[in-house]
Amino acid sequence: MDQIRNVSEQTEDVLEKMSRPLKPCIPWVARALLVSTFIEDSVRILAQWQNQLYFLQAYRGFPWGVSHVFLLLNVLT
Numbered sequence: 001m002d003q004i005r006n007v008s009e010q011t012e013d014v015l016e017k018m019s020r021p022l023k024p025c026i027p028w029v030a031r032a033l034l035v036s037t038f039i040e041d042s043v044r045i046l047a048q049w050q051n052q053l054y055f056l057q058a059y060r061g062f063p064w065g066v067s068h069v070f071l072l073l074n075v076l077t
Contacts, residue, residue, distance in 0.1 A: 042075045 045052055049071065056067040 045071055045075050
C-alpha cells in the first residue's frame, strides 16, 4: 500500500510541475467554454425551431404564443 501511495505522490508532483504554466489560462478557458455552450444552445434552438415549438406545446403544455416568446428569449439572452 505504501508503494502505491509513493507512486501516487510522485505522479501528483510531476503533474503539478507540468501544469504550473497553464494555471493562468484556466479562467479564460473556462469562460470561453461557458460562452460557447450558450452560443451552441442558441444555434441548436434556431436550427430545430419547429421541433422545439412542438415539444413545448405538445409535451410541456405551453400555449401557442408563449412558446414562441420563450424560445426567442432563450436565443436572445
